[in-house]
Amino acid sequence: MRVPAAAPDALFDLAVNRAHVALRGLRPGDPSHALAEWHARTRFARRVPLEAVKAALSQKPDAPGEWHWAGGPEGGWVVGKAPFP
Secondary structure, eight states: OOOOOOOOHHHHHHHHHHHHHHHHHHOOHHHHHHHHHHHHHHHTTTTTTTOOOOOHTTTTOSSSSOOEEEEEOOOEEEEEESSSS
């Protein structure tokens, strides 16, 4: 069995930021189910595990304003818009 390569930091950031935007736009009753469906349809699915995306999303501050994830799997939420939507 082949283990998938780790995602580059920029791809991880993009996956988390797009998941955040998707959930914000959908405003689903069940975010976990909506996130799983979103993840299954994306090109990130093979390289960025859903559980890693969920873990990053769970760390988003409740503070107002625009936020984006930066720094790969070891990164965090940063105030402002993401450099890549």
